[in-house]
Amino acid sequence: MEEEENTETIRPEFPTGRVKKIMKLDKDINKVNSEALFLVSCSAELFIRFLAEKSAEVAKGKKRRIMKLEHIRIAVQSHRPTNDFLLDSLPLPAQPSDHPITDQSHSRPAAEKPVPAGTRRIDDFFNKSANKSPSQIDNEES
């Protein structure tokens, strides 16, 4: 994990306006000063690096060159603090697509099909408790 940024001018990778918007989604948050915004931005970057590194190790262990959701899930589970706040937020494992899956025996989500512009699979995770039909849940593979 990269620990030293160029200390001449430290520029977080993310647009600070967007970071601030995300922080302010919680109505209980009052004011945030600029150094706090800066640090949250930096730590968000560290978090991605950390989680990506762990996920890459998982993928490598499974001899995969393509990082998938499942690798991230396992990485999340392996780090207790991350697991505590994040696990419930991840999409459920391997929800099959609308097409019947005939010979899947592994948890390979049908995630590689290209999604049309404007459609995100990730919205499944918002709907996961509301929209998942019982038949889909029955098809869930571990």
Place this chain on the structure above:
Amino acid sequence: MVDNMGASASNEDNYMINEQERLLPIANVGRIMKQILPPNAKISKEAKETMQECVSEFISFVTCEASEKCRKERRKTVNGDDVCWALETLGFDDYAGPIKRFLHRYRELEVDRANQENGRNIRPKDLE
């Protein structure tokens, strides 16, 4: 919530706009991930999207904890020390070292900037 199949165009547009506000840009997220991975590795779109969600959760989580500390101490503004504290409290002590360095450096730069604007010659170490 939005059903993509049956949603009207405006519903979907609104949903997408909300997502833009709620998530960090996927290009930035993907770029950082790529820096970590070996050169021949690839990242599925779903993994990038998942990471977007994860990092937004992380931001909310840390901010909430820092904000809670402020509330208990009857302060209105979350500052850098609160963020450091929140990271350590939540178990991200691995980040504490680098983040404190960032904070220190940020404060130094702020002082330099203020000095330039004010034409004074206070040096950062005078504030320690």
